[in-house]
Amino acid sequence: MILPVVAYGDIVLKKVSEDIDAKYPDLKVLIKNMWDTMYQASGVGLAAPQIGKDIRLFIVDSKAMFEEEEEHKGIKQVFINPQIVEEWGKEWAYEEGCLSIPGVREDVLRPSNIRIEYLDEHFKKHVVEYDDLNARVIQHEFDHLEGILFTDHLKPLKRKLLAKQLSNISKGITNAKYKMRFPTK
Secondary structure (H helix, E strand, O other), rough: OOOOEEEOOOOHHHHEOOOOOOOOOOOOHHHHHHHHHHHHHHEEEEEHHHOOOOOOEEHHHHHOOOOOOHHHOOOOOEEEEEEEEEEEEEEEEEEEOOOOOOOEEEEEEEEEEEEEEEEOOOOEEEEEEHHHHHHHHHHHHHHHHOOOHHHOOHHHHHHHHHHHHHHHHHHHOOOOOEEOOOOOO
């Protein structure tokens, strides 16, 4: 089932999410719905807060970010109760966007490498290192669980320049081609 993506301005996007356990109600259905929602919106990642759930869960399918012959470098993974253990490497800029902030894309600086500890959808523990685009998508989605949006990483002047556009998104004034839920509508 396609779920509405929560738009910029909703309080759930600014909350620190809670850990879950294997007894979380209808978790398999929720994860399937998240995949359906993300793909329908042409995203490469989706965090539970973006569908209105303040739980520590996100999904990533970064394969589309790579050239066809390099698709194997991408990842498709469910991350439950993740913790970034370490970030390192040269910070590099990359233009990020977000399904909760349609139409806004800005360069964000992030370290090139991460080590993350997480549970998969079977609650098996993993500790994995990622780099470059995979690390970036994970860092972006992980930020959602901490109540951080990519716009929070921008310089104050850039945020000020985006203020009207962000306000419009929260009011439902957007050209998003997917179902959304707006906080002030």
